[in-house]
């Protein structure tokens with residue numbers, strides 16, 4: 001497959017170019033507004049008293065590779081996807097968490113960006129707000145806060161030129177596969193259709209508040225997370241695994257959801273004048289990483305186990321200050337039982353931003369989206 005080899009060389013070249021330009025210029029757009037779950041939360045959950053400790057990340061070893069080794073609420077050893085994408089857009093890192101901002105600063109932050117994301121949340125209001133985290137900020141509330149701020153202090157032109165980054169849907173699928181009594185099991189097709197219907201509503205609400213440019217991250221191969229491998233390989237109740245040793249039922253849901261999100265976005269962009277988007281095929285990206293674990297710019301040797309955590313797959317005991325911590329975070333795909341390392345996130349962000357092979361982002365990449 002010569003053309004595939006050509007594509008790889010091109011991707012690697014793109015990495016080098018983007019790395020070289022990072023941090024030297026003005027931001028490529030006025031503001032970034034972030035919505036979703038723990039893939040992009042930068043500390044909102046710290047402010048929710050009733051949120052379970054396992055749905056917070058403001059204690060060691062989280063943040064061990066963040067500046068000052070500071071645990072900030074990011075579910076990562078270092079930066080997360082909101083940070084890594086923001087950096088490619090020439091910001092220092094993600095905009096700050098909404099709940100950390102005073103009323104007085106909200107007006108100015110509406111012109112530079114705010115992160116509304118909350119770990120544990122999903123497309124459904126019930127996701128996270130029940131047995132897993134007790135209390136999180138649902139997507140409905142995240143979008144509601146943005147709409148209110150846009151009404152009070154928004155500049156329509158500025159919002160229309162800003163980027164909306166959304167990474168959600170993961171926890172809806174996790175809760176479905178992890179709980180045999182979840183109502184998704186009555187009819188999983190209808191469950192997935194319900195998720196897409198919610199997604200459509202949120203995107204229309206954001207558009208109604210003036211947003212025009214959407215970077216959408218689809219749920220990845222969730223069955224390959226250490227937590228899901230642990231479930232699938234439980235000796236007392238083994239489940240079907242796929243060719244990568246991942247929990248097949250979870251990956252099956254991810255694989256079915258992706259094309260539904262893709263066609264929903266395509267329909268929306270035809271319906272809503274001036275709306276543009278860049279959709280990441282996170283499934284393709286992970287498959288590609290499994291096929292290409294080492295390149296000149298990275299080297300992943302541990303694909304199945306968490307860096308921080310104990311027991312099988314490093315997923316039996318969660319990540320905290322007493323958990324085992326791997327020495328080399330740059331060769332692990334997974335930081336903890338659910339989340340990628342900063343190193344893996346950095347690879348994903350670079351593809352989102354600059355991939356021009358057409359394999360990972362559709363119909364355009366984030367760089368092209370912000371330049372429209």
Ligand SMILES: *[C@@H]1O[C@H](CO)[C@@H](O)[C@H](O)[C@H]1NC(C)=O
Nearest residue numbers: 101102103104106148149152
């Ligand atoms: C901030 O604004 C909200 C609603 O706009 C209000 O409920 C809250 O009391 C305000 N907080 C402070 C500290 O002024």
Ligand SMILES: *[C@@H]1O[C@H](CO)[C@@H](O)[C@H](O)[C@H]1NC(C)=O
Nearest residue numbers: 052053054130131132133134
């Ligand atoms: C979260 O809190 C609820 C009680 O509000 C508890 O039942 C549940 O076990 C907790 N989950 C975790 C993972 O700690």
Ligand SMILES: *[C@@H]1O[C@H](CO)[C@@H](O)[C@H](O)[C@H]1NC(C)=O
Nearest residue numbers: 185186187188189190191193
């Ligand atoms: C599940 O729902 C879909 C869509 O409504 C329907 O076509 C299908 O027959 C249902 N499947 C079952 C097993 O009921």
Ligand SMILES: *[C@@H]1O[C@H](CO)[C@@H](O)[C@H](O)[C@H]1NC(C)=O
Nearest residue numbers: 269272273274275276363364
């Ligand atoms: C941007 O969106 C408009 C419709 O809203 C569409 O006509 C145009 O082709 C899109 N541009 C790109 C590059 O996808």
Ligand SMILES: *[C@@H]1O[C@H](CO)[C@@H](O)[C@H](O)[C@H]1NC(C)=O
Nearest residue numbers: 284285286287288289290291
């Ligand atoms: C990964 O490798 C498998 C087996 O060679 C191949 O079927 C698949 O298309 C590859 N996927 C990607 C995204 O590279």
Ligand SMILES: *[C@@H]1O[C@H](CO)[C@@H](O)[C@H](O)[C@H]1NC(C)=O
Nearest residue numbers: 294295296297298299300301
């Ligand atoms: C990747 O890691 C292996 C094992 O640690 C090492 O032998 C190899 O030199 C590394 N390659 C790169 C490109 O860093």
